[in-house]
Amino acid sequence: MGAFRVHSGMGNIMIKKLLIANRGEIAVRIIRACRELGIATVAVYSRADKDALHVKLADESVCIGEAPARESYLKMERILCATIASGADAVHPGFGFLSENSKFANLCRRCNITFVGPDGDIIDRMGDKSAARNTMIAAGVPVVPGTTEPVFDAEFGKQLADAFGYPVIIKASAGGGGKGMRIVRSKEEFIHLFETASTEAKNAFGDDSMYIEKYIEHARHIEFQILADNYGNVIHLGERDCSVQRRHQKMIEESPSVALDEKLRQEMGGVAVRAARAAGYHNAGTIEFILDSDKNYYFIEMNTRIQVEHGVTELVTGLDLIKEQLKLASGEKLSLAQEDVVLRGHALECRINAECPERGFLPSPGKIGGFHMPGGNGVRIDTALYAGYTMPAMYDSLAAKVMTLGADRAEAVAKMKGVLSELVIDGIETNKDFQRGLLDEPEFVSGVIDTDFVGNLLERKKGQGERQAGEMGA
Numbered sequence: 001m002g003a004f005r006v007h008s009g010m011g012n013i014m015i016k017k018l019l020i021a022n023r024g025e026i027a028v029r030i031i032r033a034c035r036e037l038g039i040a041t042v043a044v045y046s047r048a049d050k051d052a053l054h055v056k057l058a059d060e061s062v063c064i065g066e067a068p069a070r071e072s073y074l075k076m077e078r079i080l081c082a083t084i085a086s087g088a089d090a091v092h093p094g095f096g097f098l099s100e101n102s103k104f105a106n107l108c109r110r111c112n113i114t115f116v117g118p119d120g121d122i123i124d125r126m127g128d129k130s131a132a133r134n135t136m137i138a139a140g141v142p143v144v145p146g147t148t149e150p151v152f153d154a155e156f157g158k159q160l161a162d163a164f165g166y167p168v169i170i171k172a173s174a175g176g177g178g179k180g181m182r183i184v185r186s187k188e189e190f191i192h193l194f195e196t197a198s199t200e201a202k203n204a205f206g207d208d209s210m211y212i213e214k215y216i217e218h219a220r221h222i223e224f225q226i227l228a229d230n231y232g233n234v235i236h237l238g239e240r241d242c243s244v245q246r247r248h249q250k251m252i253e254e255s256p257s258v259a260l261d262e263k264l265r266q267e268m269g270g271v272a273v274r275a276a277r278a279a280g281y282h283n284a285g286t287i288e289f290i291l292d293s294d295k296n297y298y299f300i301e302m303n304t305r306i307q308v309e310h311g312v313t314e315l316v317t318g319l320d321l322i323k324e325q326l327k328l329a330s331g332e333k334l335s336l337a338q339e340d341v342v343l344r345g346h347a348l349e350c351r352i353n354a355e356c357p358e359r360g361f362l363p364s365p366g367k368i369g370g371f372h373m374p375g376g377n378g379v380r381i382d383t384a385l386y387a388g389y390t391m392p393a394m395y396d397s398l399a400a401k402v403m404t405l406g407a408d409r410a411e412a413v414a415k416m417k418g419v420l421s422e423l424v425i426d427g428i429e430t431n432k433d434f435q436r437g438l439l440d441e442p443e444f445v446s447g448v449i450d451t452d453f454v455g456n457l458l459e460r461k462k463g464q465g466e467r468q469a470g471e472m473g474a
């Protein structure tokens with residue numbers, strides 16, 4: 001194991017001017033990394049985002065259309081025109097929007113623009129989740145037992161599910177963000193749930209190709225961060241445990257996972273590297289696994305982009321993943337080998353969303369009043385909010401990513417409690433107090449959680465509320 005290294009400073013990076021095809025805190029995060037590397041930045045924005053922080057911080061900015069994403073952040077030709085007109089030589093897609101769109105990646109390359117991410121054919125190979133399963137099976141990577149061909153027909157799907165045995169999980173091949181996904185606990189429910197999942201997938205992704213897996217009970221979500229260069233070097237940067245989820249959406253992420261010992265970490269990390277190699281992968285990516293209560297692990301998907309939760313890996317490795325992405329996209333070799341990667345301490349991230357937990361987590365964007373972001377030793381907050389800013393309603397509700405680094409998990413959690421208590425975002429509702437409450441739950445404190453933790457807690461609270469209401473009524 002090598003010494004803990006912080007990679008910074010300017011190299012002779014090939015990219016001179018970068019267009020950021022995104023908004024919000026990730027656009028701000030990328031602009032900051034560019035500043036450190038001496039790369040000029042171009043922001044793009046919709047009419048709803050003219051006052052957004054990323055527009056204020058970039059060297060230049062270009063309005064690319066109306067507020068709905070399909071009229072702006074998803075308009076490939078406008079983004080390419082803005083890139084060419086501004087003289088940018090590269091595009092960073094961030095996450096969401098066009099980040100996993102192979103057509104966009106290919107168009108960039110055809111226009112001689114560096115796409116900060118893998119090639120279009122790799123995005124295709126891993127982006128279709130059903131096809132990715134087959135690539136992994138061929139590479140000897142364990143996958144959850146399930147279908148190997150896309151399923152369109154509910155009756156046919158039911159026959160397969162009956163053979164696997166219930167519970168199963170129906171998923172969209174093009175899926176993301178938990179959409180088009182349904183857990184089926186008995187054969188009676190199958191047809192109805194398949195139809196709702198497939199309609200949801202069609203509406204969200206324009207694609208109703210589905211696949212079916214065994215549903216693994218009491219699972220943890222464990223993912224490995226990968227870095228790969230264009231010369232066949234692939235490393236992993238340890239894991240993130242993202243088991244604190246509501247409706248398959250991550251809420252709290254941490255690194256390392258309490259569920260892994262060093263032996264299992266090395267084994268799963270090795271498998272993740274093998275998976276990335278099998279995909280012919282380059283740049284930053286994530287291999288996601290489900291870990292069952294007997295510590296069997298199964299590949300579920302690969303994300304061919306930077307992830308929301310990349311910061312926790314940065315905190316424990318001392319690396320800057322956006323800078324690494326830019327260097328790798330410039331054709332540089334990986335600056336470190338597997339044995340140079342040292343995980344130090346324990347990092348935690350709470351996603352603070354503009355939403356109201358008391359009203360079913362209803363999105364609650366609006367104008368920010370009083371605003372205070374705490375700081376201190378081992379505290380990092382990535383946000384694009386500022387006092388007086390109005391969060392538009394049409395984009396996602398992520399308001400701030402609050403991260404802490406402690407010598408161990410208990411210290412990281414203690415810091416997080418302090419930060420969440422101090423944090424002020426007035427004018428909108430947030431899930432800050434709900435997140436703060438999770439940190440005191442005995443299961444979270446013990447670390448013995450699975451992906452049902454939040455759902456079960458909400459059920460218990462609902463039950464308590466109903467009982468209390470009943471007693472008062474009696």
Ligand code: ADP
Binds near residue numbers: 144214215219221300
């Ligand atoms: P998405 O891309 O929509 O986020 P994923 O395939 O990453 O979908 O799955 C999201 C979450 O759903 C996982 O983190 C996990 O909690 C749950 N999940 C997915 N597949 C399974 C499975 N086979 N068994 C149990 N839980 C699963």
